Amino acid sequence: MLALSRWKIAVVLASVIFGILFSLPNVLPDSVLAQWPSFLPHQRLNLGLDLQGGSSLLYEVDTDALKKERLNDLQEEASQELRDAQIQFSGLSSTTGVVALKISDISQMDAAATALAKVGGVVPGAGREVVVTRDAVGNFQLALTPVAVQQGVRSAVAQSIEIIRRRIDLLGTKEPDIRQQGVDRIAIEAPGESDPQRLKDVVGQTAKLTFQMVDETVQATDATTVVPPDDQVLPYEEQKGSFIVVKRRVSVDGGMLTNAQQGFNQNNEPVVDFRLNGQGSHRFGQVTSENVGHRFAIVLDNKVISAPNILSAILGGQGFIEGNFTIDSANQLALLLKSGALPAPLKVIEQGTVGADLGADAVRAGVTGLAIGAALIFAFIILAYGLFGVFAAIALIVNLLMMFGALSMTQATLTLPGIAGLILTMAVAVDANVLIYERMRDEANGGRPAMAAADAGYRRALTSIFDANVTTMISALIMFSFGVGPVKGFAWTLSIGVVTSVFSAVLVTQLLIGWWFRITRSKTLPIA
Amino acid sequence: MSAPQIVNAPRKSFWPFIHFVPRQTHFNFVGLAPYAAVLSILLVIGAGASLGLRGDQPVNFGVDFVGGTKMELTTPGAPPFAQIRSQLGAVGVDDAQVQPVGSNGTAIQFRSVAGQAPDAAPAFVAAKLQAAFPGLKVTGVSEVGAKVSGELIWGGIEALGVALGLTLLYIWFRFQLQFGLGAILALFHDIVLTIGFLSITRIEVSMTSIAALLTVIGYSMNEKVISFDRLRENLRKYKTTPLAEVINLSENERLSRTIITGTTALLALSGSVLNPASALFSLTATMAFGILIGTYSSIYVALPVILLWGVRRDDDEASAINFQTARR
Numbered sequence: 001m002l003a004l005s006r007w008k009i010a011v012v013l014a015s016v017i018f019g020i021l022f023s024l025p026n027v028l029p030d031s032v033l034a035q036w037p038s039f040l041p042h043q044r045l046n047l048g049l050d051l052q053g054g055s056s057l058l059y060e061v062d063t064d065a066l067k068k069e070r071l072n073d074l075q076e077e078a079s080q081e082l083r084d085a086q087i088q089f090s091g092l093s094s095t096t097g098v099v100a101l102k103i104s105d106i107s108q109m110d111a112a113a114t115a116l117a118k119v120g121g122v123v124p125g126a127g128r129e130v131v132v133t134r135d136a137v138g139n140f141q142l143a144l145t146p147v148a149v150q151q152g153v154r155s156a157v158a159q160s161i162e163i164i165r166r167r168i169d170l171l172g173t174k175e176p177d178i179r180q181q182g183v184d185r186i187a188i189e190a191p192g193e194s195d196p197q198r199l200k201d202v203v204g205q206t207a208k209l210t211f212q213m214v215d216e217t218v219q220a221t222d223a224t225t226v227v228p229p230d231d232q233v234l235p236y237e238e239q240k241g242s243f244i245v246v247k248r249r250v251s252v253d254g255g256m257l258t259n260a261q262q263g264f265n266q267n268n269e270p271v272v273d274f275r276l277n278g279q280g281s282h283r284f285g286q287v288t289s290e291n292v293g294h295r296f297a298i299v300l301d302n303k304v305i306s307a308p309n310i311l312s313a314i315l316g317g318q319g320f321i322e323g324n325f326t327i328d329s330a331n332q333l334a335l336l337l338k339s340g341a342l343p344a345p346l347k348v349i350e351q352g353t354v355g356a357d358l359g360a361d362a363v364r365a366g367v368t369g370l371a372i373g374a375a376l377i378f379a380f381i382i383l384a385y386g387l388f389g390v391f392a393a394i395a396l397i398v399n400l401l402m403m404f405g406a407l408s409m410t411q412a413t414l415t416l417p418g419i420a421g422l423i424l425t426m427a428v429a430v431d432a433n434v435l436i437y438e439r440m441r442d443e444a445n446g447g448r449p450a451m452a453a454a455d456a457g458y459r460r461a462l463t464s465i466f467d468a469n470v471t472t473m474i475s476a477l478i479m480f481s482f483g484v485g486p487v488k489g490f491a492w493t494l495s496i497g498v499v500t501s502v503f504s505a506v507l508v509t510q511l512l513i514g515w516w517f518r519i520t521r522s523k524t525l526p527i528a
Numbered sequence: 529m530s531a532p533q534i535v536n537a538p539r540k541s542f543w544p545f546i547h548f549v550p551r552q553t554h555f556n557f558v559g560l561a562p563y564a565a566v567l568s569i570l571l572v573i574g575a576g577a578s579l580g581l582r583g584d585q586p587v588n589f590g591v592d593f594v595g596g597t598k599m600e601l602t603t604p605g606a607p608p609f610a611q612i613r614s615q616l617g618a619v620g621v622d623d624a625q626v627q628p629v630g631s632n633g634t635a636i637q638f639r640s641v642a643g644q645a646p647d648a649a650p651a652f653v654a655a656k657l658q659a660a661f662p663g664l665k666v667t668g669v670s671e672v673g674a675k676v677s678g679e680l681i682w683g684g685i686e687a688l689g690v691a692l693g694l695t696l697l698y699i700w701f702r703f704q705l706q707f708g709l710g711a712i713l714a715l716f717h718d719i720v721l722t723i724g725f726l727s728i729t730r731i732e733v734s735m736t737s738i739a740a741l742l743t744v745i746g747y748s749m750n751e752k753v754i755s756f757d758r759l760r761e762n763l764r765k766y767k768t769t770p771l772a773e774v775i776n777l778s779e780n781e782r783l784s785r786t787i788i789t790g791t792t793a794l795l796a797l798s799g800s801v802l803n804p805a806s807a808l809f810s811l812t813a814t815m816a817f818g819i820l821i822g823t824y825s826s827i828y829v830a831l832p833v834i835l836l837w838g839v840r841r842d843d844d845e846a847s848a849i850n851f852q853t854a855r856r
Binding site (some may be wrong): 050051053056161162165176177178179180181182187221317332349353354355356357358360361362363365366368369371372373374376377380381383384385386387388389416417418419420421423426427428430431434435437438441442445463464467468470471472474478479481482483486489490491494514527 | 543544545546551581597598609610625627628629630635670671672673674675677679680682684686687688690691692694695698699702735736738739740742743745746747749750753754756757758761781782784785787789791792793795796797798799800801802803806807808811812815819
């Protein structure tokens with residue numbers, strides 16, 4: 001194994017150069033980096049919020065919109081209940097903060113009251129969500145109780161936080177802080193000078209997707225056109241300024257999506273491919289087979305993004321959305337659809353910058369501590385193994401260079417948890433060398449000549465190193481794919497570290513020891 | 529336990545130090561196993577008791593986990609962060625986070641204030657700060673929720689569970705089932721003791737603690753696999769030697785590696801463990817504890833499981849070894 005094959009030298013040299021090139025931007029001053037030729041890497045390590053601060057956004061859940069949305073649903077339910085009870089009614093609306101309607105036949109007052117009492121759900125521990133009032137001439141009003149509104153806001157905030165986290169995680173390991181502030185606010189902090197606009201793009205959009213049938217019997221010229229109560233007028237994005245009348249009834253909604261990704265249609269235009277779950281496929285199949293030749297509208301956040309003709313029944317639960325996309329905007333919509341719709345629109349109410357969570361002084365003390373630790377490792381390994389210790393120390397430096405290079409290249413965010421991963425990697429990297437050297441000592445002790453002992457040391461230690469690192473890699477990859485937030489960051493650092501540490505501990509030292517044997521023609525091992 | 533015996537160690541030179549590490553030792557590791565078992569059980573009970581007796585604060589959950597109060601301040605000049613932090617500590621604010629906002633703003637976050645009702649705490653803190661720093665204004669007070677959401681915790685636990693399950697399968701595939709079960713039991717031992725350590729020391733549990741725990745698991749798993757690897761090799765080499773003796777032999781053979789690697793890992797942490805003001809203190813203190821526990825549990829939790837269960841010697845039937853043999 002100590003033979004100095006050309007590919008081994010080439011691979012090691014290439015990795016060292018890679019490490020240096022990609023780590024270099026971290027230590028160069030801005031002015032030098034600006035003049036750096038464009039083919040060289042420019043990315044610096046992203047430090048996390050806990051280490052360097054970043055930008056902050058404060059959002060508020062749009063309570064009015066949330067309420068309006070809920071009233072819309074209730075209006076739908078009320079209409080359904082009354083129809084089921086065969087009660088005629090008119091003037092159904094939900095524009096004044098309550099659902100209002102008038103029944104045609106006053107003799108049906110009690111029957112209507114019974115039917116309408118079924119509208120809405122129950123707030124845990126606070127009775128029904130809706131209060132029904134009536135007057136003597138058949139007017140009914142359904143109002144949300146204050147507790148129900150409050151409960152709605154509370155669960156909307158909790159849901160929004162999870163959805164925002166999923167969306168930002170899909171953007172890459174940026175490791176933002178997302179937390180509730182007060183009753184109806186969500187504070188988001190993202191590290192570094194990361195573009196707040198990009199953040200706002202993915203956080204701010206509700207991304208409520210629905211498929212609704214177009215009502216082709218009614219034309220609308222503007223948003224205020226009066227249409228039948230079961231219809232609604234929505235702006236049409238493909239022809240700006242025009243409007244489309246669609247049925248209120250939602251055939252399929254975004255919640256039934258199982259996957260969405262950017263793709264291309266037959267004209268090579270960017271589209272969003274989607275796949276529906278079982279229930280969604282069934283409904284979509286049913287609706288499209290009943291309406292061949294008619295148009296259905298794809299509605300995103302109350303705007304029709306396209307309204308294609310149904311050419312034939314779509315039964316497989318798969319389809320795509322067209323609508324003036326660029327590759328970027330199609331990707332973004334796919335990301336939003338995959339992570340789910342926000343339960344209510346969010347408004348930005350504050351935007352600013354924040355400093356490091358931990359305080360600059362504490363971070364400085366931490367960095368000093370790590371530097372001391374690293375210096376101690378180097379001193380110890382060199383004291384313990386002499387020249388071979390120097391080789392191990394060089395391998396460790398190569399390892400660090402490669403790690404910083406890889407972390408800068410992949411633009412992962414280095415946080416305190418990530419540093420924990422780094423420390424573990426360093427310890428495991430040293431461990432690989434210790435395993436090899438201890439094997440060499442065993443072999444030399446067993447009577448083998450120096451070079452054969454060194455060779456056997458590598459060969460026999462490799463099983464242990466292999467098993468130990470495969471085990472670590474399995475855990476790291478699983479934690480990376482399943483984990484969220486800090487777990488993900490830690491796992492990413494660890495996975496990079498496993499690869500670089502095995503590489504440097506095994507290959508780099510092998511090369512150095514090989515050279516050493518060739519130069520000195522030593523008959524003894526310095527560590528035996 | 530017999531004294532270490534130095535065999536065949538001709539004095540060569542002062543440096544490298546490795547010459548002083550004996551090549552062969554004959555510690556009776558297995559002989560101590562029953563005592564270690566008692567110790568481990570006591571430690572686990574101790575950790576459980578500390579967690580159980582603290583009621584709703586089994587460990588010292590920080591703002592990251594339970595939320596708290598956020599106050600925004602402005603000061604006439606550049607904010608004196610260090611003084612604000614020490615002033616907060618002096619008036620009994622637990623685990624205050626002091627964070628710069630914009631050019632002359634400061635955000636402070638804390639979970640609770642000693643001796644103050646939650647409602648009264650912000651006013652109390654504001655009064656104390658204004659007395660200490662003339663011109664300081666409180667521009668906003670709000671309740672903040674936890675950074676660590678339920679999904680985050682459950683996602684983490686789920687990920688860890690799957691990772692441990694797959695590791696078990698891998699060890700089963702590469703070694704034998706009882707090796708994997710020994711490793712998993714040892715890992716649970718380490719996790720419980722590390723959480724117990726956090727509970728007893730009242731170190732603030734933050735997001736970072738999750739990473740510390742994962743690191744402990746990672747190091748511990750590495751130890752187990754290295755130990756198993758040597759055992760497997762010796763089991764193939766000495767087919768008829770009693771299991772307990774093979775375990776002793778293997779552990780003695782890898783003792784120098786265990787010591788050198790353990791020392792290296794602890795040295796890497798020492799710079800931060802010894803300085804409580806460091807941002808990395810709670811992280812590295814937990815990790816240092818975990819390294820000690822992980823090394824211990826490799827020898828005294830994972831291997832005894834294998835010893836009690838017995839191993840398959842190639843095609844031979846599994847043979848259980850009782851403790852009488854082991855104690856000899």
